[in-house]
Amino acid sequence: LGNIFGRGNGDDGDGAEMEAASATPFWDEGITGKGQVVAVSDSGLDTDNCYFWDSEREVSKDDVGTVDMENRKVVQYFTYADDLDEDGHGTHCAAIIAGHKSVDGKTETDGMADGIAKDAKVAFFDLGRWGPLSQAGRKASTTIPADKGQVLDVGASVGAKIHSASWGGRGGSYNQMARQFDQLLHLDPDMLLVVAAGNTGYDGYKGEFDVPQSMLSPAISKNVLSVGASNAPGNGDGIDVIAYFSSRGPTPYDSIGPHVIAPGNEIESAGASPTEMGECDSANVLKGGTSMACPAVAGTAALARQYFMDGFSPTGEMTEGDQFTPSAYLLKAVLINGGQAMSGVDNVSFKKPSQPYDSNQGFGRVSLLQSLPLRGQNWINALVKDREVVEDGATMTYEVTIDTENRCTMTEMRATLVWVDPPGTDGCTKCLINDLDLLVTETESSKMYFPNGRRSPDTDNNVERVIVTTPKHGDKFTISVTATNLDREEQEFALIVTGCITYEGDRADLGTPLAGSRSTNSGSTKLTGSLMVAAVALLTSLSLVMKD
Numbered sequence: 001l002g003n004i005f006g007r008g009n010g011d012d013g014d015g016a017e018m019e020a021a022s023a024t025p026f027w028d029e030g031i032t033g034k035g036q037v038v039a040v041s042d043s044g045l046d047t048d049n050c051y052f053w054d055s056e057r058e059v060s061k062d063d064v065g066t067v068d069m070e071n072r073k074v075v076q077y078f079t080y081a082d083d084l085d086e087d088g089h090g091t092h093c094a095a096i097i098a099g100h101k102s103v104d105g106k107t108e109t110d111g112m113a114d115g116i117a118k119d120a121k122v123a124f125f126d127l128g129r130w131g132p133l134s135q136a137g138r139k140a141s142t143t144i145p146a147d148k149g150q151v152l153d154v155g156a157s158v159g160a161k162i163h164s165a166s167w168g169g170r171g172g173s174y175n176q177m178a179r180q181f182d183q184l185l186h187l188d189p190d191m192l193l194v195v196a197a198g199n200t201g202y203d204g205y206k207g208e209f210d211v212p213q214s215m216l217s218p219a220i221s222k223n224v225l226s227v228g229a230s231n232a233p234g235n236g237d238g239i240d241v242i243a244y245f246s247s248r249g250p251t252p253y254d255s256i257g258p259h260v261i262a263p264g265n266e267i268e269s270a271g272a273s274p275t276e277m278g279e280c281d282s283a284n285v286l287k288g289g290t291s292m293a294c295p296a297v298a299g300t301a302a303l304a305r306q307y308f309m310d311g312f313s314p315t316g317e318m319t320e321g322d323q324f325t326p327s328a329y330l331l332k333a334v335l336i337n338g339g340q341a342m343s344g345v346d347n348v349s350f351k352k353p354s355q356p357y358d359s360n361q362g363f364g365r366v367s368l369l370q371s372l373p374l375r376g377q378n379w380i381n382a383l384v385k386d387r388e389v390v391e392d393g394a395t396m397t398y399e400v401t402i403d404t405e406n407r408c409t410m411t412e413m414r415a416t417l418v419w420v421d422p423p424g425t426d427g428c429t430k431c432l433i434n435d436l437d438l439l440v441t442e443t444e445s446s447k448m449y450f451p452n453g454r455r456s457p458d459t460d461n462n463v464e465r466v467i468v469t470t471p472k473h474g475d476k477f478t479i480s481v482t483a484t485n486l487d488r489e490e491q492e493f494a495l496i497v498t499g500c501i502t503y504e505g506d507r508a509d510l511g512t513p514l515a516g517s518r519s520t521n522s523g524s525t526k527l528t529g530s531l532m533v534a535a536v537a538l539l540t541s542l543s544l545v546m547k548d
Helices: 089-098 149-156 176-187 290-309 328-337 531-538
Strands: 037-042 074-078 121-126 162-165 192-196 225-231 241-243 260-265 267-269 285-287 344-346 351-353 381-391 395-402 413-418 435-442 463-468 476-485 490-499
Touching: 037 089, 037 149, 037 290, 074 149, 089 121, 089 162, 089 267, 089 285, 089 290, 121 149, 149 162, 149 176, 162 290, 192 290, 192 328, 225 241, 225 290, 225 328, 241 260, 260 267, 260 290, 267 290, 290 328, 328 381, 328 413, 328 463, 328 490, 381 395, 381 476, 395 490, 413 435, 413 476, 435 463, 435 490, 476 490
Parallel strands: 037 121, 037 162, 074 121, 162 192, 192 225, 225 260, 241 344
Antiparallel strands: 267 285, 344 351, 381 490, 395 476, 413 463, 413 490, 435 476
């Protein structure tokens, strides 16, 4: 868990003691997923595993979407395919998000496989069909509705605005599935669909590593949050390297993919035992794949959503009157903004270099403590703008000033812009419809910073990030969002800016510097680790495996 939340204890390498986050900083501040429902579509869910079991309320499993919000963990189970999980894939993934151990089905305790958003609840859509238990040689199959809206509508009916999908199909072109999900998410901009990128970065038949454009659909959709996998702690070079199997970008229309990375190789989580009741840690299993990385990010998104809904923004402390419901594109911006650079790809016998924005890591490894201010756990500040509206041809600007004469420990300034784009046409190779442009300008020198590692505006992505690596105290920056070309009169967007910043209306109190302390780079695992590993530590071993 420490590497997902962001954690670290000790000194900065030179003996200077620093304030450091705990292994589970967001949990420590009461951000555990409480009040959130996360939808999961997968092979099935073993609802009487101790990480989901409610001994007092039986889960209603049917194809009409019966809801029981009083159930301890599973508030809805839609039996589109069947009502069990023999494969174990769905149980494993759901527990990574929201599993919480209860041996008696009533009293919750700390467990080896507690999920990242352990107090969230689950709405489940069963996609996995098996032959009868008595049938020899029975096989599993995944059944996806022709109407993709049916998948999202089930969880949405119980307030699930985050959906985890560790499945997909052929993604060699911007196909009908990708287009359908882009259309659905465009119509419901509060729904965040988190999708596993796929496990086809390695072609076992050809013995070929680093297979380009190997992401599955709907991970190639513009409006989803696509997730690749890194190794887990203790596996090879650990979380700083991408797993060899993780599917590679770019998308068929040359946008960045996967968007983010999370631990997904050898992750421990709950197992499925359909013939047992109340099975617990002895049934836990290790799995590996982007299927495991995906729910880790979905669980992290649930924590971020609770953060805003409980009023932690903008001060980093729960404040009455600051509560609001974030859009899905704000959550996407938050998770991408804090992404940490990966050092390379672990191709088993050799390590391949990788850098941010490339086809291996996208925007990097999720790290929630690098994404959001949390007083007592980190010392950064954030400017958050949600549901902003810019008219076609117009520019909106935001001014920030660097202030390092306090406890702030972030040496970078980051700005991330995200919007929901209308669907492209089937087979499009230039699929962006509404083009917004992010530009960061240093006021005194007029130096311009373009997004996504480019030297000019980005015309391919509806996600744009700028990192200013070494701003100085007193530097002033203008962050501009321009509606360069729209197919309508206006476009909504979300923007987050983080760093040692101040701005008009800023209410954050970063205090005075600690004696002997100094700023550290946001990528330093000495101060915060990556968000996903934090989840892993909490689970003891949040080993994930994906689309098998």
